[in-house]
Amino acid sequence: MDKEQRLKLAVQKSGRLTDPSLDLLQRCGLKLSRGKDQLMGFGENMPLDILFVRDDDIPDLVQEDVCDLGLVGLNVLEERRLELAARGAQARFEVLRKLDFGRCRLSLAVPEGMSFEGVGSLRGKRIATTYPFMLERFLREADIKAEIVTLSGAVEIAPRLGRADLVCDLVSTGSTLQANHLREALTILESHAVLIRTPVALAPVKSEWVERLLMRIDGVEQVKESKYIMLHAPRAALPQIRKLLPGSESPTIIPLEGSPERVVIHAVCRENVFWETLESLKKAGATAILVLPVEKMLA
Ligand code: PRT
Ligand code: ZN
Numbered sequence: 440m441d442k443e444q445r446l447k448l449a450v451q452k453s454g455r456l457t458d459p460s461l462d463l464l465q466r467c468g469l470k471l472s473r474g475k476d477q478l479m480g481f482g483e484n485m486p487l488d489i490l491f492v493r494d495d496d497i498p499d500l501v502q503e504d505v506c507d508l509g510l511v512g513l514n515v516l517e518e519r520r521l522e523l524a525a526r527g528a529q530a531r532f533e534v535l536r537k538l539d540f541g542r543c544r545l546s547l548a549v550p551e552g553m554s555f556e557g558v559g560s561l562r563g564k565r566i567a568t569t570y571p572f573m574l575e576r577f578l579r580e581a582d583i584k585a586e587i588v589t590l591s592g593a594v595e596i597a598p599r600l601g602r603a604d605l606v607c608d609l610v611s612t613g614s615t616l617q618a619n620h621l622r623e624a625l626t627i628l629e630s631h632a633v634l635i636r637t638p639v640a641l642a643p644v645k646s647e648w649v650e651r652l653l654m655r656i657d658g659v660e661q662v663k664e665s666k667y668i669m670l671h672a673p674r675a676a677l678p679q680i681r682k683l684l685p686g687s688e689s690p691t692i693i694p695l696e697g698s699p700e701r702v703v704i705h706a707v708c709r710e711n712v713f714w715e716t717l718e719s720l721k722k723a724g725a726t727a728i729l730v731l732p733v734e735k736m737l738a
Contacts, residue, residue: 443642444486444642444644444645445482445486445487445488445645446486446487446488446507446508446641446645446648446649446652447487447488447489447490447505447506447507447508448464448487448488448489448490448506448507448508448509448510449489449490449492449496449497449500449501449505449506449508449509449510449511450464450480450489450490450491450492450509450510451491451492451493451494451497451510451511452477452478452491452492452493453491454494455541456494456510456511456512456540456541456632457491459540459541459632460510460540460632463510463538463540463656463659464489466655466659467652467655467656467659468484468485468655469482469484469485469487470482470483470484470485471483471489477491478490478491479491485648486644486645486648487648487652490505490506494511494512494515495515495519497509497510497511497515497635498511498515498516498519498520498530498532498635499519501532501635501636501637502530502531502532502637502638504637504638504639506637507636507637507641507645507649508535508634508635508636508637508649508652509532509634509635509636510538510632510633510634510635511632511633511635512541512543512630512631512632512633513537513628513630513631513632513633514543514545514570514573514609514628514630516532516534516633516635517573517628518570518572518573521572521573521575521576522572525572531637531638532635532636532637532638533635533636533637533638534633534634534635535633535634535635535636535649535653536633536634536653536656536657537631537633538631538632538633538634538656538660539631539660539663540631540632541630541631541632542611542630542631543609543610543611543630543631544609544610544611544626544627544628544629544630545570545573545607545608545609545610545626545627545628545630546607546608546609546610546623546624546625546626546627547561547566547605547606547607547623547624547625547626547627548595548605548606548607548608548610548616548621548622548623548624549604549605549621549622549624550598550604550605550620550621550622551620551621551622553604553605555622555624555625558581558583558625559583561578561581561583561585561605562583562584562585563584563585563586564585564586564603564604564605565585565586565588565602565603565604565605566585566586566587566588566603566604566605566606566607567588567590567594567597567598567602567603567605567606567607567608568587568588568589568590568594568606568607568608569589569590569591569592569594569608570607570608571587571589573607573627573628574587574607574627575587577627588602588603590602594606594607594608595608595615595616595619595621596619598619598621599619599620605621605624606621607627609630610623634653634656636649654737657738658735658736658737658738661709661736661738662732662733662734662735662736664709664710664711665707665708665709665710665733665736666707666708666711666712666730666731666732666733667705667706667707667708667730667731667732667733668684668687668704668705668706668707668708668712668728668729668730668731669703669704669705669727669728669729669731670703670704670720670725670726670727670728670729671695671701671702671703671704671725671726671727672701672702672704672720672723672724672725672726673700673701673702673724674699674700674701674702675700675724676723676724676725677692677702677704679723680704680720680723680724680725683716683719683720683723684704684706684708684716684720685708685709685710685711685712685716686708686709686710687706687707687708687709690704690705690706691704691705691706692704693705704725707733707736712730717730
């Protein structure tokens with residue numbers, strides 16, 4: 440197929456976003472063959488190819504239309520947006536979807552011994568970070584004068600080395616902070632992965648595939664928590680049982696052959712079904728309860 444007809448998507452080459460990104464694409468039906476140099480992946484069953492790159496390069500690759508789409512952390516995207524703005528340029532990438540992976544937060548963290556009583560405590564301090572633009576915006580909006588110490592990595596050891604008083608860094612479980620005797624004090628940004636696209640208009644074939652991909656991504660995100668539940672119940676208990684089924688709008692109710700007072704209920708629950716729910720259903724008179732994962736869903 441003509442190269443102009445194939446979508447190019449930028450994905451992190453090796454890092455925290457790589458596996459969840461490829462997993463999402465696989466759930467969307469993409470079969471990928473990797474190129475010899477491992478820098479490209481070719482869609483075998485979709486006109487979509489992948490360029491494997493450093494995550495920091497993804498916003499520019501998409502903005503400059505080298506790639507049509509990109510999967511990147513909101514933290515990286517926002518930092519780049521502010522960096523461009525500081526240079527008088529405008530970010531032109533467009534966020535298409537917020538995704539359910541790569542969750543973390545950009546937070547201020549202080550050494551265990553240091554007191555922190557709100558943003559005022561930051562006044563006159565030296566703050567180490569790899570996100571100087573987001574930190575600068577935060578301080579400006581809070582009307583706080585502090586010194587930003589821009590580092591390219593290993594931010595968490597800066598206070599011990601005497602290079603800074605506190606840090607502004609990404610946190611997920613918090614164990615890195617803890618290991619470095621730092622305490623999370625304030626969150627500046629809640630982050631997650633996002634799908635972005637180029638500002639440039641796409642050829643109709645490409646546009647159509649972007650739409651199809653988005654529909655599949657929505658389907659994947661929806662089924663993640665969804666369960667298909669089947670059970671037998673006394674007809675009289677129907678109102679109570681319907682209330683117990685989490686996030687299901689209209690269950691299918693089928694008469695049970697030979698027992699006029701019992702019915703079969705099938706429902707898609709758009710939330711996880713916990714043991715507690717099953718126990719309540721049983722208490723309400725349900726039997727033969729079966730919970731199945733939903734593989735695909737198209738509204
Ligand atoms: O080589 P390349 O430049 O592509 O990779 P990278 O080293 O810049 O990025 P990588 O793979 O570390 O992270 C990619 C993206 O994952 C980030 O931009 C975030 O959007 C997201 N993400 C999610 C995280 C974390 N969670 C995270 N925990 N990025 C970094 N961390 C760091 C955190 O700062 C700490 O140092 O991981 C360490 C462990 O965190 P704790 O809190 O679980 O201890
Ligand atoms: Zn990076």
